[in-house]
Amino acid sequence: MNKKLLAAIFGSALMLAACGGGGDEEATETNEEKGGEVTETQDAEKIVQGNCTSCHGGNLEGQGNFPSLKDVGSRLSKDEILQVIQNGQGQMPANIIEGAEAEVVAEWLANKK
Template identity: 50%
Template sequence: MKKKLLSLLLGTSLVMGLAACGGGGKDTSKDTNTKKDTGTTETANAGDAQKIFDQKCSSCHGGDMKGGMGPNLTKVGSKYSKAEILDILKNGKSGGMPAGLVSGDDADTIATWLAAKK
């Protein structure tokens, strides 16, 4: 039990440290006219969402979204609506998801993108 609690605390500290290093600033150098053809149905801002996810979320949820310290998000849209995902991003969730790692337009972008993952 102590190891699990210590791991959770260290992991949360790591996530908070990484979130602080992420900056949260917008990348103004991106080309908004370029769309990567992946052969899947994605939202228009999927590239932005992927970048935000890579910077803010992948350390816990994995680069492939299959989980790690955090849960698997590959089909999270089947479980939660966009509004519910936004609430989790804003307020966190018991079990290790801290509040406020992503906010504002970035939170909306991520929530829209994740809600489409079914």
């Protein structure tokens, strides 16, 4: 009896694991299929919060050896910002943000003047 119960619980857990999760990835894939890029300002802010604030500060004010990004658009163009994101610079690693997200972030940062 215990083996049957254990098998039922294990089977249920496997089914739930196979069906659950991945909601965010599905939304991204659907977004990419529809237009190939993320376009909302809110998305750019979320991407920056998740990838940049640990080094550049919560308000992008810069900290330590990492420069402020509050007015980066007055110093660099969108293309220059995209190059830094893709190639890295100083202590920043290359491709910390990739693809359409990098384009959206570069545009959003270029508007910070």
